[in-house]
Amino acid sequence: MSAFKTPIGRVRGRGSAKDGTQTFWHQRLTALALVPLAVLFIGFMIALTGDDYATAVSMMRSPVVSVLMLMFLLIGFYHMSIGLAHVVEDYVHWELGKIGLIVAIKLGCLGLALACVLSVIKLSFGSAA
Amino acid sequence: MAESQAGAGKPPVMRPRPLSPHLQIYGWKITMAASITHRITGVGLGIGSLLLTGWLLALADGPESYAALQEFLGSWFGKLVLLGFTWSLMYHLCNGLRHLFWDVGYGFDVATANRTAGAAFAGSVLLTIIAWVLAYMYRGAV
Known part of the structure; x- marks a missing residue:
């Protein structure tokens, strides 16, 4: 059926090509940010x-530690969701x-990120023990 | 055909024919090992992120939960997991730097790629050892 369609008809409704490299670019951008953040994270641990x-x-109560930790977590989990989805795309045909796996990865990463962020904010506000 | 008739008696000298590239035909190279290890450590870090989430949740939950998690991390199995996590992070970091340099157009020639692959393996092991030695020094034990 698609053989009878015009080229423009085939691509219509499939989204703009302008964001085709967005995932690729975000993977690199997050990787670059994670270089110093991972080093700081290792040092902190x-x-x-x-x-x-x-x-x-008491160390987690420091605003500097909290903010850097939040950056590491948010950027890290985003980087992770891109990478894991990429592996699934390569091997699961x-x-x-x-x-299903990609949805599970995206939702799982979001859930883990939120759990981590909630913990860091709770510690930062000092409501724990 | 003409060549084989001219050299009658001797087996025809054949030029090695090009082989179609396939994963099973290629010889194992260090760059291939570095590439697949990047993936494996990436997935490993995904599993390790569960531990980091657990650690933060336990810390935010209170001293009892934190003590329970610390007890697990202090066991031989916990230490093994933590060691794997540390090395995976170090390797993914080192090899990730190679990827970032490739992205801006450096380090593609075979000699450099082989050298940096070796450096990523050696560097990650060295950094893991340094991190653990520092951690034990902070701990005051050993």
Whole structure:
């Protein structure tokens, strides 16, 4: 049936081509941002090793730590959702399974990101213990 | 045909014919190992993000939850998971830098690509060791 359609008819309704490289670009942009953020995250985790609960909580109360942690988490989970979806697109060829997995990845990453953000905000406002 | 008739008696000298590229035909190269390891560590970090989420939730939940999580992380299995998480993050970071340099057009020639692949493997192991040594120094133990 599509053989009888004109080229413009075939592409109509499939979205603008102008954002075709958006995912690719966002993957690179988030990767670049994650280089310093991951280094800071590793440093923070090393500094926390062996510390008791009160010290860990008091460090999380610092606005600088909170903001950097939120940036690392939000950008990290976004980068992760792009990467994991990419892996599924490459290896899962059953269309329904592919779409199901990609939806699960996107929703899962959003859920994890929100759980992390909620925890960081709660700690930052100091309502824990 | 003419060549094989001229050299009668001897087996015809054949030029090696080009083979169609296929994953099973290619020899294993370090750049291929670096590429697939980037994917594997990426998926590994996805699993590791569950641990990070758990850690933040436990910290926000209170001292009891935090103590329970710390106990798990202190066990041999917890330490193994944490070691895998650390190395995956270091490797994905090192090899990610290679990707970023490729994206701006550097490091594509075979010699450089081989060298940087080796550097990503060696560097990630070295950085993992440094991170763990620093962590144990902060801990005051060992």
